[in-house]
Amino acid sequence: xxxxxxxxxxxxxxxxxxxxxxxxxxxxxxxxxxxxxxxxxxxxxxxxxxxxxxxxxxxxxxxxxxxxxxxxxxxxxxxxxxxxxxxxxxxxxxxxxxxxxxxxxxxxxxxxxxxxxxxxxxxxxxxxxxxxxxxxxxxxxxxxxxxxxxxxxxxxxxxxxxxxxxxxxxxxxxxxxxxxxxxxxxxxxxxxxxxxxxxxxxxxxxxxxxxxxxxxxxxxxxxxxxxxxxxxxxxxxxxxxxxxxxxxxxxxxxxxxxxxxxxxxxxxxxxxxxxxxxxxxxxxxxxxxxxxxxxxxxxxxxxxxxxxxxxxxxxxxxxxxxxxxxxxxxxxxxxxxxxxxxxxxxxxxxxxxxxxxxxxxxxxxxxxxxxxxxxxxxxxxxx
Amino acid sequence: xxxxxxxxxxxxxxxxxxxxxxxxxxxxxxxxxxxxxxxxxxxxxxxxxxxxxxxxxxxxxxxxxxxxxxxxxxxxxxxxxxxxxxxxxxxxxxxxxxxxxxxxxxxxxxxxxxxxxxxxxxxxxxxxxxxxxxxxxxxxxxxxxxxxxxxxxxxxxxxxxxxxxxxxxxxxxxxxxxxxxxxxxxxxxxxxxxxxxxxxxxxxxxxxxxxxxxxxxxxxxxxxxxxxxxxxxxxxxxxxxxxxxxxxxxxxxxxxxxxxxxxxxxxxxxxxxxxxxxxxxxxxxxxxxxxxxxxxxxxxxxxxxxxxxxxxxxxxxxxxxxxxxxxxxxxxxxxxxxxxxxxxxxxxxxxxxxxxxxxxxxxxxxxxxxxxxxxxxxxxxxx
Numbered sequence: 001x002x003x004x005x006x007x008x009x010x011x012x013x014x015x016x017x018x019x020x021x022x023x024x025x026x027x028x029x030x031x032x033x034x035x036x037x038x039x040x041x042x043x044x045x046x047x048x049x050x051x052x053x054x055x056x057x058x059x060x061x062x063x064x065x066x067x068x069x070x071x072x073x074x075x076x077x078x079x080x081x082x083x084x085x086x087x088x089x090x091x092x093x094x095x096x097x098x099x100x101x102x103x104x105x106x107x108x109x110x111x112x113x114x115x116x117x118x119x120x121x122x123x124x125x126x127x128x129x130x131x132x133x134x135x136x137x138x139x140x141x142x143x144x145x146x147x148x149x150x151x152x153x154x155x156x157x158x159x160x161x162x163x164x165x166x167x168x169x170x171x172x173x174x175x176x177x178x179x180x181x182x183x184x185x186x187x188x189x190x191x192x193x194x195x196x197x198x199x200x201x202x203x204x205x206x207x208x209x210x211x212x213x214x215x216x217x218x219x220x221x222x223x224x225x226x227x228x229x230x231x232x233x234x235x236x237x238x239x240x241x242x243x244x245x246x247x248x249x250x251x252x253x254x255x256x257x258x259x260x261x262x263x264x265x266x267x268x269x270x271x272x273x274x275x276x277x278x279x280x281x282x283x284x285x286x287x288x289x290x291x292x293x294x295x296x297x298x299x300x301x302x303x304x305x306x307x308x309x310x311x312x313x314x315x316x317x318x319x320x321x322x323x324x325x326x327x328x329x330x331x332x333x334x335x336x337x338x339x340x341x342x343x344x345x346x347x348x349x350x351x352x353x354x355x356x357x358x359x360x361x362x363x364x365x366x367x368x369x370x371x372x373x374x375x376x377x378x379x380x381x382x383x
Numbered sequence: 384x385x386x387x388x389x390x391x392x393x394x395x396x397x398x399x400x401x402x403x404x405x406x407x408x409x410x411x412x413x414x415x416x417x418x419x420x421x422x423x424x425x426x427x428x429x430x431x432x433x434x435x436x437x438x439x440x441x442x443x444x445x446x447x448x449x450x451x452x453x454x455x456x457x458x459x460x461x462x463x464x465x466x467x468x469x470x471x472x473x474x475x476x477x478x479x480x481x482x483x484x485x486x487x488x489x490x491x492x493x494x495x496x497x498x499x500x501x502x503x504x505x506x507x508x509x510x511x512x513x514x515x516x517x518x519x520x521x522x523x524x525x526x527x528x529x530x531x532x533x534x535x536x537x538x539x540x541x542x543x544x545x546x547x548x549x550x551x552x553x554x555x556x557x558x559x560x561x562x563x564x565x566x567x568x569x570x571x572x573x574x575x576x577x578x579x580x581x582x583x584x585x586x587x588x589x590x591x592x593x594x595x596x597x598x599x600x601x602x603x604x605x606x607x608x609x610x611x612x613x614x615x616x617x618x619x620x621x622x623x624x625x626x627x628x629x630x631x632x633x634x635x636x637x638x639x640x641x642x643x644x645x646x647x648x649x650x651x652x653x654x655x656x657x658x659x660x661x662x663x664x665x666x667x668x669x670x671x672x673x674x675x676x677x678x679x680x681x682x683x684x685x686x687x688x689x690x691x692x693x694x695x696x697x698x699x700x701x702x703x704x705x706x707x708x709x710x711x712x713x714x715x716x717x718x719x720x721x722x723x724x725x726x727x728x729x730x731x732x733x734x735x736x737x738x739x740x741x742x743x744x745x746x747x748x749x750x751x752x753x754x755x756x757x758x759x760x761x762x763x764x765x766x
Contacts, residue, residue, distance in 0.1 A: 006616075050611035052597045052630060053706040054508045055699065074694055078609040092694050094710045099507060122515035124482060125437045132505035133532065149516065194593075201594065202585045210577075210613065211584065213596065214435045226461040228433035230593065233389075247435060311457055311475050316438065323436040327477045 003208070004167040006251045007045055010084035012162060016043055020062050020153055027151040030116030031108065032062040035129040038320040039121065039154050043068050045083040047252045049211065050076070056093040057130040059104050060085075063111040071104045101134050105141035112145050119150030125325055126155070155325050159317060160339040165253065166363050166372075169318065169341055172209070172255035173361050173372040176246050179203040180259045187383045189238050189263050193219050196242070197231035204248045214247030214256070214322050222267055223354025227258075238264035242383070243357060247322040254322050256343050257359040257373045261381045273350040275378040277358035280304035280346035284315070284328075285362060288342070288369035294332035301328075301346045308349040315345040318361060340364045341372065386591070387550040389634045390428055393467035395545060399426055403445050403536055410534040413499030414491065415445040418512040421703040422504065422537050426451050428466040430635045432594065433459070439476040440513040442487050443468075446494040454487045484517050488524035495528050502533030508708055509538070538708050542700060543722040548636065549746050549755075552701065552724055555592070555638035556744050556755040559629050562586040563642045570766045572621050572646050576602050579625070580614035587631045597630030597639070597705050605650055606737025610641075621647035625766070626740065630705040637705050639726050640742040640756045644764045656733040658761040660741035663687035663729035667698070667711075668745060671725070671752035677715040684711075684729045691732040698728040701744060723747045724755065 020032060020043070034040050037051045040060050051058075059071040070085050073093035080088050091103050112118055120128060128135060139147055161169070179200060186199040201212045217231045218224035219242040227245060236242060245258035260274060280301040287300040301314050317324030318341045326334045328344070345359040361372040403415060403426070417423050420434045423443050434441075442454040453468050456476035463471050474486050495501055503511060511518060522530055544552070562583060569582040584595045600614045601607035602625040610628060619625060628641035643657060663684040670683040684697050700707030701724045709717045711727070728742040744755040 047613060048611050049597050049599065049613065052704075054510065054704055055706050055710065075609070075611060079612045094507065094696060094712065096507070096712070096714055120515065124477065124479070124514055126514050127437065127510060127512050128515055129510050131507055131509050132503065132511055136505075198588045198592070202588045205581045205585045205588075209581070211598065212594070214432050215594065216432065226458070228431050228458060229462045230430060230432065313477060321435075321437055323438050327438065327479075329477065329479070331479055 003171055004164070008164055012164060013043060013045060013084050014067070016157060017062060017068060019157055021064060023151070023153045023156065024064065024119065027119065027153065028117060029119040029151065030064050030112040031118045032150055032153065033108070033118050033120050033147070034060040034062065034154070035120070036127060038158070041252055041320055042154060042158060044070065044080070044085050046080055048079060057100055057134065059100065061107060061111055069107055069111065071100060071107050073100070099134065101137050101141065105138055108142055108145065114144045116145050118142070118145060118147050119153065120147055121154060122149045123152050123155065158319060159325060160337055161319060161341050161363070162339070165319060166339070166341060168251050168253035169255060169361070170372050172248055172250040172253055173257065175204060175207045175209050175250060176248055176255045176257065177374045178207040179246070180244070183244065183259070183261055184383050187236065187242060187261060189236050192233045192235050193217055193242070194231040194233045196236070200244055200246070204246060208250065209248040210250055212246065212248045216245040218243045220354065222270055223273070223350040223356055225353055225355070227357050236263045239267065241266070241270055241356065245359065252320060254318060254320070255361055255373065256318050256322050257361050258357060259376060259381060260356060260358065261383045263383055266380050266382065269350050270356070271380060273348045273356045274358070274380040276304045277346050277348055277356060278376055278378045281344040281358060281360050284344045285360070285369050285371070288336060288362060288364055290336055290338050290364060290366060292336050294326050294328055294334045294336070295330055297344065298328050298330050298332070301344070305346050305348045308355070309347050312347070314347070315343045317341065318343050336364050338364050338366045386554055387547070391547055395547060396426060396428060396467050397450070399540060400445060400451060402540055404447060406534070406536045406539065407447065407502065410502065410536065411500060412502040412534065413447050413495040414501045415533055415536065416491070416501050416503050416530070417443040417445065417537070418503070419510060421541070424635055424703055425537060425541060427453065427463070427468050429459070429463055431462060440483055440517065442483065444490060444494055452490055452494065454483060454490050456483070482517065484520050484524065488521055491525055491528065497527045499528050501525070501528060501530050502536065503530055504537060505532045506535050506538065541702060542708060543720055544702060544724050544746070545722070548702060549722070549724060551634050551636035552638060552744070553755050555631055555633040555636055556640065558587060558590045558592050558633060559631055559638045559640065560757045561590040562629070563627070566627065566642070566644055567766050570619060570625060570644060573618050575616045575618050576600055576625070577614040577616045579619070583627055583629070587629060591633065592631040593633055595629065595631045599628040601626045603737065605653055606656070606733045606739055608736055608738070610740050619646045622650065624649070624653055624739065628742065635703060637701060637703070638744055638756065639701050639705050640744050641740060642759060642764060643739060643741065644766045646766055649763050649765065652733050653739070654763060656731045656739045657741070657763040659687045660729050660731055660739060661759055661761045664727040664741060664743050667727045668743070668752050668754070671719060671745060671747055673719055673721050673747060673749060675719050677709050677711055677717045677719070678713055680727065681711050681713050681715070684727070688729050688731045691738070692730050695730070697730070698726045700724065701726050719747050721747050721749045
């Protein structure tokens, strides 16, 4: 399969920018100030693992009119210069006296009229990626301009993916599908879970992942206790259920789904629990059509899993981040639209303290849902 | 080589907490509020890749007296319960009405007397990992208690590593050393840099990395343009200099160093540039003794690289993060102490727009520096 093209044409970034500017007008905002990797990447295409270093802040401004303006450390000028962004202002960072705040304030004073409002992401799932003391200095340097909520504009735009974005996520899920199909090569009774974890990441890379920012793994007799712990060095034993949940990245876009493996023949309760999870995600898949709500997906899964899922969500959005808005909760009334990419992630408690979790990735199309991950059948995989 | 034990004994976490509490007393702080992965991990040992999901905030409070208190989503209760922390308060997250703020405010009102000051990290290299709107609600719910700067207490403590921390970093650097020694297996003329990048990450995992959050790579004739871009799919050609810079993790601790490879015989300018970089880092290594300053390291490297390094730093701290305080800059007057772990990272411009970067990891010992990475010799490696 030929991979999709990397990056996006400038028209796609320009369209995102224009949509944001339209919503900014509605919200009475004169600019958006972006500080985090997914926000910056969404409007500019600036893609790097260098965000792993917390040292330097990075800023992009979406003004009322025109294209975004980057205010960034010099070390990023070359890479930003290869995106569609042309107005790139840099400072030598780290700078102990003023790490970009002066330059950023100057740009905002230029781009935003006096009395104007500048939106920053402040709602659920958002962070401000700059030092708080710098944020205070920035606010003081804006004269009559005000910083307020971004009205979730970027979050709302990112909720609906373009076809090009969907193809990147499909590429990522395909890589994970192939890696999951090869787990028999690396996992068997006697192998430490930590070793499986390292080798599974290797399989993801061998199958084409750019990088693997997330791998949760768990194993236990008849189920596991949680799904966020790093792998231990305990060896797999017959009767264990092993779960691998990967968020690998291709060209900036994540997949996020898991597969369960029984080490040797599975117990009856495990087989039944697994089948119920697959039925649950299939029911949510069937309910996932434009016009339905996120709540409908929750309700579709609920009969198969009982109250097991009532202490958390049963899936979420997916894209530039491992998890994105919204959460599949009974109280989420988000209306589904074509282009939304979601994970369906039911959970069932097989016995006290022993859970199984199953996850698929789907995209909403005009007439219903489409699987991005290759859907798992009811029978649990065996190694 | 037997790896060091994973985790730390409770005494180490308790000692960190007591030191923080001593500094809190000096700074007039009644509590620290922690929100980011390295802060939370430093005091609790809570280690997970689940931070990759931006959905949920996580909080730890270091009170004036006693042990830290965790205020976290239910999904983390099992893992936090396996650390030394015993006071763990949880809420079902995500919660659209109140995602932990009420529970956190209640805990802070209980642990901090009226009029007391609560410190949050606000200086360089810090972020607040929670939604800004939630932070505003929190401040309003604290009655007479105030949130102010943490006086960089956690940053100051993390600057000096314990022997157990140093052994974890040594383990990480050793894994990278072995992976770098195997680059000849995966890189040669004709292979796309992207393929080298994926396979090098695989080598890091095969040699024992838990995960590989950072790999920068670059290649170009006689040098490269920057060191933060993701790999392209362009094939290596004879005369290229290829650079791989990895931040891999073992038990939560990073290494961060690079190696350069000439594809076929290296040009004279490349050989000389590389030798100068190695001389520069060796000079800084010789200067790195308790009582010397970070500026001394910068000055030691400066003669070998000319003005090439004047637009950035020449190294930094290393530990729970890929890059940590301080930065090796002419203006940094931090006094070196035994236990500090640093990278030495000189840069030289070989020809206009073509740079070479070299990096080593060292630890300061009572009588001088010790290499954690296996130091590179003057001759550039050839593939």
